[in-house]
Amino acid sequence: MNKFEALGLGEAIVKAVNEMGFETPSEVQEKAIPILLNEETDIVALAQTGTGKTAAFGFPLIEKVDSNSRITQGLILSPTRELCLQITNELKNYSKFIPGLHTVAIYGGASITDQAKQIKRGAQIIVATPGRMQDMINRKMVDITNIGYCVLDEADEMLNMGFYEDIKAILSNTPDDKNTWLFSATMPKEVSTIAKRFMSSPVEITVGHKNIGSKNVSHEYYMVNSRDRYAALKRLADANPDIFSVIFCRTKRDTQKVAENLIEDGYNAAALHGDLSQNQRDLVMKSFRNRQIQMLVATDVAARGIDVDDVTHVINYQLPDEIETYTHRSGRTGRAGKSGVSMVIVSKSEVRKIKAVERIIKKNFEKKEIPSGEEICQVQLFHLANDIAKSEINHEIDSYLPSINEVLEDFTKEELIKKFFSVEFSRFHNYYKNARDLNTAGDGGRDSGSSDGSTRYFINVGEKDGFDWMTLKDFLKGVLELGRDALTRVDVKESFSFFNTASEHQEKVLAVFEDFRMEGRKVNVEISKDSGRNRGRGRGRGRRDGNDGGYKGKRRSEGFTPKGKKRSNREDRGGQSGNGRRDRRKRSDRR
Structure with a gap:
């Protein structure tokens, strides 16, 4: 049995889900869908952005509305036009195999008469921004007096934007016995207030913890x-x-x-x-x-x-x-x-x-x-080298190679590499070589991670080796047997990274990585050129000419x-x- 089917969803939605490539329900979907399908209840669901909240309320709402009736049965309020359109498109995709079910988006910036005509033709579900919805109610262009379900999506953001009065006015035009489903990323006191005022003994679902950011x-x-x-x-x-x-x-x-x-x-x-x-x-x-x-x-x-x-x-x-x-x-x-x-x-x-x-x-x-400017130059240089290594050869140039070889025959491989990179890199390097230090000293008692008294290293592993800054920090901590706090300023790029230790550990770091291999590959660690710079007295300090530069011309990969x-x-x-x-x-x- 399909995992979405196991939640109690009907054949039409499961077919749409399979076609869209969804395989496993998210946590908020697993918690919310069975409750909303099987119970007539209000609900408060707290989950971070990007966790699948639209499907969590969209699937049950589609299942519960009657596609044979043309009256509006479900109302979804969202804070912005973009989100309104996004939800509408997703619901249309979910219900594509349910004949006669129509979802209409109501938002500002588009013709209100055209939107009214769409509703008049029959819209079981309306997705709306609060301002446009209230405008249409005032003009008697929409009837929500018979809805059974009202969804408040991104409720915290709607309230932050000052839509409380609009929401209150809109809900006053809906039946008292409707079900209200409130979905939000955070639970500030304003959301608690609206839940208490407009909902009856709501079931609360929390994915993770209230107001906590994504673990990723x-x-x-x-x-x-x-x-x-x-x-x-x-x-x-x-x-x-x-x-x-x-x-x-x-x-x-x-x-x-x-x-x-x-x-x-x-x-x-x-x-x-x-x-x-x-x-x-x-x-x-x-x-x-x-x-x-x-x-x-x-x-x-x-x-x-x-x-x-x-x-x-x-x-x-x-x-x-x-x-x-x-x-x-x-x-x-x-x-x-x-x-x-x-x-x-x-x-x-x-x-x-x-x-x-x-x-x-x-x-x-x-x-x-x-x-620093020097560090940025290193990053860009290795990024260029990595892009060259990954580039596919265009054999259209084969016929030109003899002439090219003739022009370049007097240069060694090393000279050719230097010349090639200089063509792409010199202006960038010249621009940044005198860049001043932008960092401000002092932060109210925090460990600043400053490079004063520390050494900065380059290491030839990065994202393509499966590292982010946290996992690389753990890796280095284990290899070097230094305390976690001894490693600072860990910056991970695609194919290489940087990190700092106290200068007293410099000899140990270089010794450990003198002949270090990871899965058969040599891991190389070098002292970064920028390591010796005194950040408190960087070049150009005190100058007001703003020479951090502007790029004229097109940015290229x-x-x-x-x-x-x-x-x-x-x-x-x-x-x-x-x-x-x-x-x-x-x-x-x-x-």
């Missing part, structure tokens, strides 16, 4: 001066050449500004916020899903519709005003069983917020340092080709919006 996500923070926030963002991107990320800003204004700066500097970036038309947002999301965009800069509200499993990094350009919102942000990565990284860029005055987030998500942050330092003061201008002060702009500017 590691959390890091980087402390810089406020004016260096944008420069730090670029360095983090450069240090992770295969980055596929969502960057969070607090306001639409900052979101647009950061995206524009990144695009101008040659990154594949775009903005996603409430001022974009629906068509613009759809185009941005299509480009992001196709990986034509590597860095999507978004507001918290707009990002609710992002359903992409392969996001490698979430970067908090600014911490959210509401601590619980961080859980939603970090939930954009580490999905579908994959690992992810959530990075936070903070100023010295914001470090206390990190501790507050740690209490909420029940996870510790690792303090890391913004990579082989690496970047920066063209000089034409954009002075870009760092200063780019970081002004995130100076640690509480943003008091209107809610409309946060969309």
Whole structure:
């Protein structure tokens, strides 16, 4: 018997599930579906983003509505247009083998009369944003007086966005004896209030623990001066050449500004916020899903519709005003069983917020340092080498080889390699060689992991060997027989990594790895060129020229080709919006 069939689902949904390739129910699905299928009850389900909540309430709702009746029987409220459309498309896929069952999306930014016509033709299930739903009720374009089921999806986010009054007004138009199913990633007091007011003895399901972040996500923070926030963002991107990320800003204004700066500097970036038309947002999301965009800069509200499993990094350009919102942000990565990284860029005055987030998500942050120019150059050089090694040979060039060989015959193999890499790398290296230190000293008593008195090492193992920063740290701890706290700044790339130890351990580290093999392969450890740099007195300290650079020209998979330092003061201008002060702009500017 199919595992979904064992939950009690009918043949039509099981057939759709099999066709979609689903094999094993998620934890929230295993817990919620049997209850919702077999009982007429209210329910509060707490589960992180990306755990399959839509199917957890969608499967039972499809089973319970009567497809032979044209009246609306189920209402799903969600916070954003993107999420509304996402849920609608998923429900249509789940019910594709159930004749006559129609799901209609109701949201702002599209014709209200067209949506009303779709409902009039018959919509057993309506998926709606609260604002548009209330508008249609006021215009008497929709009738929800006979629904049997109301789903509040992403309830915490809807309340954070100020939809409490809309939700209250909408629910006042529904029957008292309906079942209300509330699904949320976190359980702030506002969600508890709505559960008490509008639900009757709800069954509570918790996957993991309340407000706790995904176990597949590691959390890091980087402390810089406020004016260096944008420069730090670029360095983090450069240090992770295969980055596929969502960057969070607090306001639409900052979101647009950061995206524009990144695009101008040659990154594949775009903005996603409430001022974009629906068509613009759809185009941005299509480009992001196709990986034509590597860095999507978004507001918290707009990002609710992002359903992409392969996001490698979430970067908090600014911490959210509401601590619980961080859980939603970090939930954009580490999905579908994959690992992810959530990075936070903070100023010295914001470090206390990190501790507050740690209490909420029940996870510790690792303090890391913004990579130096030398370190970024190493990363990019080895990334280029790795890409070359993986490239397939194009035999169309075979006919040209004799002439090429004739031009290059006077050079040795080593000289050819140096020349080839110099063509792609020199401008990048020249650009970064005098890059200043962006890290800020002091963080309120935390172990800073500074390289003062420490040695930084390069090791030729990385993600392709099955490591992330946690497992590599455990591996090194076991091999070197040093305490876990003796290893700091562990940064894992695709085919190599970096780590630090106290300088007193340098001789031991090099001795252990002098002839070390892992599964027959030699593991090489070298002292990084950047190891001796004094971070408190880095080159260029005190200069205000902002020379961390902008990239002109197209970003390529082989690496970047920066063209000089034409954009002075870009760092200063780019970081002004995130100076640690509480943003008091209107809610409309946060969309």
